Amino acid sequence: MSKLLYKIGKWSAINKIKVLLLWGLILVGGMAIAIGMKPVFSEDMSIPDTPSEKALTVIKAEFPQGPDNGKIRVIFGTKDGDKVTSESTEKTILTALEKITEDKSVKTVTNPFDMGTISENEKVAYADITYNQGADDISNASYKHLEESIAFSKDNGIQTELTGDVKGSEMQIGGVSEVVGIALAFVVLAVTFASFLLAGLPILTALLGLGVSVGLTMMATKIFDIASVSLSLAGMIGIAVGIDYALFIFTKHRQFLGEGISKIESIARATGTAGSAVVFAGLTVIVALCGLTVVGIPFMSAMGLTAGLSVLMAVLVSITLVPSVLSMAGKRMAPKNQKVKNEKKQSANSNFWGILVTKHPIKLSLTGILMLLFISIPSLHMELGLPNDGMKGQDTPERRSYDLLAEGFGSGFNGQLTIVADASNVDDKQKENTIEKAVKDIEQLDNVSSVSPAIPNEKGDYAIITVTPKTGPNDAATKDLVQEVRDFSDKNITLLVTGSTAVNIDISDRLNDAIPIFAVLIVGFAFVLLTIVFRSLLVPIVAVLGFLLTMFSTLGLSVFILQDGNMIDLFSIPQEGPILAFLPILSIGILFGLAMDYQVFLVSRMREEYVRTKNPVQAIQAGLKHSGPVVTAAGLIMIFVFAGFIFSGEETIKSMGLAMTFGVIFDAFIVRMTIVPSIMKLMGHKAWYLPRWLNKGIPNVDIEGHGLMKPQNTEVFHEHPVK
Template sequence: MATLLYRLGRFSFRNRGRVAAVWLLLLALLGVAAALFLGPSSDKFSMPGTESQRALDSLVREFPQASGAVGVIVVAAPEGGKLDPAVVAPVVEEAAAVPGVVAAIDPFQARALSPDGRYALVQVQFKDKIDDITDVQRKAYLKAGASATGIQVEHGGEVLRAAPEVGGSEAIGVLIAAIVLIVTFGSLVAAGMTLLNALVGVGVGMAGLFALSGVFELTSVTPVLALMLGLAVGIDYSLFITSRYRQFLADGLDREEAAGRATGTAGSAVVFAGATVVIALAGLFVAGIPFLTVMGLAAAGTVAVAVLVALTLLPAILAYAGPRVLPRKQRDGRAVAKEGFGYTWGRLVSRLRVPILLIGIVGLGVLALPVQDLRLALPDAGTAAPGTPERAAYDLTSKGFGEGFNARLIAVVSAEDAAAVNTAAGQAAALIQQVPGVLAVAPPQPNATGTTALLAIIPKEGPTAASTEAAVHAIRGKVATIAGAEIAVTGATAVGIDVSDKLGEAMPVYLLLVVGLSVLLLMLVFRSILVPLKAALGFLLTIGSTFGITVAIFQEGRLAGLFGVEVPGPLVSFLPILLIGILFGLAMDYEVFLVSRMREDFVHGDTARQATINGMGHNARVVTAAALIMTSVFGGFVFMEDPIIKSMGFALALGVLIDAFVVRMTLVPAVMAMLGRAAWWLPKVLDRVLPDFDVEGERLNHHLATSRPPVPERVG
């Protein structure tokens, strides 16, 4: 592989104009396609095969008038007062006049009043589903009740869900990344070139994703995740190849040869690192959840583009940059080569390997302790930022009616005839009312044919409360005993519980698949058994400590204010499995970049201990910069208000810091020093069977040595 990539690097360097033109043309074409075929994003978390999804599908068939988006307007009288029907009437009338609304229900007719008469709920039924609600409709809905005086009016409900805006907060991460690059390279040209290369890759990847959004349904989080990962790995991959290019220039190679060798050696590591990330992300399909599969494939696509851009466009840009890719002192020949901190750190870790391993493993184990209290749920209005309309409506509903009114459930009762439905609905209502955690059950509401009826259920506590989750499971257990009808429980709360349960079942299978495939891939890269196993075990320490700290902050509320977490609560359901996939891929990035240089020097004759020190000496600075860049990019998303993206950005940034600095740059060299030559042991049977991809470039060096005529000695 190294030889093939060497030729590719030299080809791109020589044909820089054509290569750059192809990528720019591709970017332009995909940009036009994205503009023409851009489809709407979705906030719908569908779960095929679950009880809640089957009930929702039944609602669409049997209650089409109730299958659209729903809004809830909360009305409150002043302290000590009661609501007057005449005062509330304008709210109902203006809500009914909102475009797309089929009904706004008067709370006095529906008896949707609090016991003291101070609070009321106006249910607003839209014709269109949530994905089809426009911003114009949302703005009109928020204005409903503006003419009412003497009362408080707050707007809530699923109709207010909108895609998170990607604004300026993530630009902070890019700015920090630029500063890190400038410090690392000592050259504005090298830093700008690396960023430009990454931005082109992100542009191509995102344009392609948006061009396909008209065909595949994307959740609102999917483009943000793809942008987050594409930008981070794009900068890192370009950084590694550019750093190796500069090393070859310092060794006296001409620029084209340096570009070829950098692409052949560091490029091989980039290919395998990118392949590991793609495997981890594409493997999300094992969860059997469509929106999660699409998220994984979209992010994997941007990573694959980042690899291609680094291998082809980067050598072309290096050709344009000329000698300016080096610091001014090196260009003038005034720079004196000296050992960096990486060599000192490598020697220190090798010498103190036992205490460092003990401290590192125990420390990360302690940080992982809060993970035993991990709770999962889908975000609700109670986790929205204070001051937003949905949060204000949630709080006012909780104050007037109790938190359970924000977690309403629906039992869908279906049978062959109306009599069977009425009997089953009556039995179900009686059984459900006995369930601990249930506050009230409304009378059955049949459809026009009487073959389906709805039972509205009000829990005692909020959507993410443990008692509400227990109540859902208890209700399902009780109604399963009723004969003659099919009864299914649904609603946003039930959907969230089903998502969590299904993801919990899929996680062990996913972890086994991803770790197994990646260990096999690393075995091919390093031709070793112990190195891949050590990499996988180190990842378990990373993921455990990352989860532990994230639970402590986002769920338990410790230091929550420091990170802008207004309302601590359960982590979003798909965060753990998504985090495992992304972090495992990124962790293997650093493993490949560090250990490939150790393997390279070991194959070329160094002792195992010296190869470990050399690997740290050559790559510690680059891996440090890469980790800081990736942390900066991910950390920029922590400033977004969306709770899903905030928690995702935080967990990824934290995981990268722990994995890069504690696991890969501290524990890994300590283990390598302890194992010595045994680290590179591979049974002879596997040595014969496994293909050799020549990541360390040994065959490339042999090819270069034999394909060029020797330089004649100068006589005299």
Template sequence: MAKYLYKLGKWAAHNSKKIVGGSLTVLLAIAIIAMNLGPSFSEDMSIPGSESEKALQLIKNEFPSNTGGQVQLVLKAPENKTLDSEEINKIVTDTLRVIKEKDSHVVSVASPFELGNLSKDKKIGYAIVTYNVAADKVSEKSKEHIIQNIENTRDAGIQTELAGDVLFSEMEIGGITEVIGVVVAYVILAITFISFLAAGLPIITAVIGLAIGILLIVVGTNYLDITSVSITLAAMLGLAVGIDYALFIMTRFRQQRKEGYSVQESVAIANGTAGSAVVFAGITVIIALLGLSVAKIPFLTMMGLTATLCVLLAIFIAIIVVPAFLGLMGHRVGPDRKNTFLSKIIKSDKKQTTSDRWGNFVAKRPWRVSAIGIVLLSIFAIPISHMELGLPDNGSKNEETTERKAYDLLTNAYGPGHHATLIVAAKTSSETTNPQVALSDTVEELSGLSNVKNVSPAIPGPSGELYLISITPETGASNSETKDLVNDIREKAKTLEKSENIKLMVTGTTAVNIDISQKLSDTLPIFTLLIIGFSFILLVLVFRSILVPLKAVLGFLLSLGATLGFTVFVIQDGNLIDLFGFPIANPVLSFLPVIVIGILFGLAMDYEVFLVSRIREVFTHTGDAREAVLAGMRDSGAVVTAAGLIMISVFTGFMLAPDPIIKAMGFSLTFGVLFDAFVVRMAIVPAVMIIMGKASWYLPKWLDKLLPNLDIEGESFMEEIERKKSQKENDVKFYNA
């Protein structure tokens, strides 16, 4: 592969203007298509085949009128007034009337007085606006119509907030926090390259690849069910790896320029060596992302596919567009120039670099360094033993959002169980002797369960065979007691089906979320083993060793445990939540462990390939295991450090976002990279390799013969290049003589 990438790099350098122009043309064309189609995200996060999903589909078929999106206008009367007063009643009624008359998509409105949902003190209630389209299809124009009209009630002193299944505070990509992350990444690159111009190149190329990927995802939302969180994950990962991959190739390019190679030859060599590492590192990330499909949850599979698209584009950009830019601007971005502004601030001519000093420190104390690193990560992993999974609701949003304010008002009025209402679909059959009596007995049985606040009478459907029973728990949706109640209802359903010939199925948002969390929890071990197994085989092929890949995956398990443990410590247990900006403690996002395992494993293998490929390259030529580790730390330590810091800065930008899902993902990935890049890859890995010595590269002879030679070090072309270079130098000496 290295030989083909070498040729690709040389071709890209020769045709730099065409490639750069072509990539920008592709970007413009996709942007025009995406703008014409517009986004059409789906917020369907169900699990086909689960009990809650089957019940939900049954209810939709029986009550088709309930399929439209709904907005709740949560109202609180001014001081010294109640919602049922004539003055307040008129304002609310007039506002709802205008909302219905001025929007053709609104099929009905119902005031708190019609719904009879006023709180005991009659200070709080909610109106319902129902649309003729699904919640995720309600247009921005309709949402704006709601926002404009509730100003009438707010101006009258009535606190009016918005809830329901129509989203108003949606996820945003490209906010100020993400920009801050990119700016920090630029500063890190400027320090690494000692050049403002060179620092901008990885960001420009990464943005080109990311923009193409995001626009393709936007186009895809018109044909596939893609959730808004998918584009967030794709943007987060695509930007980070895009910068890192360009960084790695540019670093090798500058090294070759320092050794006296021409711009085009340096581009080709960098693409053949560093480009090979980028391809294999990217493949491990893609394997991990595609592994998300193991859970057989559509929205999770689509998250993996959209993120895979952005990573794949990042690889293509790195091995085609980056070499083209280097061919075009190579004379100006490397090697280091001593007369630049940055070079005067950052002294780069020190005899011993930071990577040298750290490498020597680790080499002198390998047992101590590895022991401290393992113990430290093990301590961080302890809280994982009591991890609870769940999906965030409006209660986990920022206190300034209208959904959070509505959530708090409803909690004050009706208790936390209002947000965890369970819907039980009761289906009778021909064997049910007396349906009314049986249903009455069923309601009584359900009322007697622990943690039940209220059970509504059974509401019949048009067929007369399906009935709806609403159950309000005492506790909130994220409480473990609510989960126990769902399980109790399902256990009770087995008994009632035998005694009363009535089939009960639990659904509702809370039950769906519980089923998703349980499904993901059950999938975790299989998913982890699958991606580790595939990647272990790939690393054996790359490094031609058994112990190096084994060390890589064991190191990942350490960093994964520490990441999830620290996530539980902060997000679930509520420690340091004010420091990191989490409004309240909540269960860990149900799909977060799967996401973290997939992405963190891919990134961990990125760092492993970047660092160890250089160690193997030196060991192949010298046979000195200790010197190879020191050379790897010296030559690749700085780029791994910079890559880790760039990842952290990008993920931190997302961690600072207000949306709880984005914040949780950004938080976990930020600390995951911190643990893996700096504790595992820069400390434990070199320390263990020093301890193992030449044994690190042990591979049975029979296996060595079976494995194909992937040649990521570029031996297939470097020997020929060195021979030609030596011949040219001899010719020059002969001519001068």
């Protein structure tokens, strides 16, 4: 592979203008086509064959409702001692509702005073608006008219909020916080290269690759169901790995230039050596992300594939566009001569961290392991769930609507359960009585606040019952209530539960069951992969165990902050709540790929030194000296980019950003830079042991491009002077 990449890098460097124009054309053309196709993201997070999905199937079959009309709920709340039933307040509300009906797109508007949709304390009331068209087809003019209509009640001192099919706070794909993260990454690159100009180049190439992947993802929304969160996740991963991969090749190129190798040859060699590691690392991340398809959850598969696409673009940009950019940069990439001379004078054992790790391996490894184990403790009481409007910022319209309904009708009103009573096996004369008995039995359950009368279908063999729990959607007691209803024991009738709360519970349960399977596949894949790369048995075992430490500590800290509510103000998290249901499985996939990146770049240099010297201590010190600074810079870049997403306005992205930020901190600096080399020092020569029969049976993967270092290639090293 290194020889092929060598040729690609050399061709790209020579034909730099062609490559740059080609990528520019792909970016502009792709985005133009994507925007012209008017992408539509699907927020459906349902999972086939779950109990809630089966209930929805029954409802669609037995309770046909015609077209799916858009629906918006208007909520009115009074302040101080006022009541919505007072003469003046009622008049104001009715006037506002009358204004809403002036829109010809409105089909019906319910009257809360006729329908009885008023809270027991008469402080909150709501009205439901049904439109003639579907939610996606409600025009901006209709939304504007609605806002102008409710402005009348707001101006008269009534808190008025909207929920339902509302164009509220949209998913943020980019914002100020993300820009700050990229700016900090720029600072790291500026320090690394001692040049502001060079620092901007990896960011520009990464953004170009990300732009191409975003365009392709937007096109794919016309064919596949892709959630908007997938685009944000792809952006988070794509920009981070794009900068890191460019950094690895930039650094290698500067090293070769410092050794006196000509510009074109240096670029080709850097693409063949560091580029090989980039391709390997990128494919590892892609495999891990695409592995999400094995869990059989459609929206998770879409997330993994779109994120994998962004990594693929980052890899392609790194081995084609980056060599072209390096060629255009010319002599600006060459390090200062004095710096090169100083580096040549330094030996491998002059590295402070390498000396410290090899001198105190027991203390450092135990400290790192115990620290991560301690941080992992909260993961033992992790609860999975999906974010709802109650977890949004208090200044968002969704949160205000959620709180107002909870204030008037109780916490469980925002998590109502839709129960389908299946009495199809009951004698026709007994169906009505059987369903009524089921309603009374449900009313007797502990956590039930209210139960609506059963609404039968045309045949009378099915009925819909709406149950309002006493507790909120993500409360453990609500989950227990769902299970109690599903466990309802009656040979004549079956109760199916659906609704947003039940759907979220089913998604969480299915993802929870998928975590062990996915983790075993990933860990097994990592062991086989690293055994082939490092030709060792013990190094892969240490690497895999280190990844498990990273994973549990990341989940532990996530639970400590997001679920338990510690330090949420520091990270601008509006409300504690359950851990995002797909956070653990996504974290496993993403952090596995990044962990293998750092493992390969760091330990492959150690193996190269060990093969040359057969000195395990010198190999560790050489790896930490030569690859340690690059891994440190790459880790910092990842941290800054991911940290920018913590302060995003979207709860899903905030939690992902938090987990990824601390996951990289734990893995890059505690596991890869401390625990792994410390344990390798304790193992000595045994770290590189591999049985002869296994050594002959596995392929030889030249990650570092040693084939390019053979004597027959040296005659071309100085063909051209650096320009």
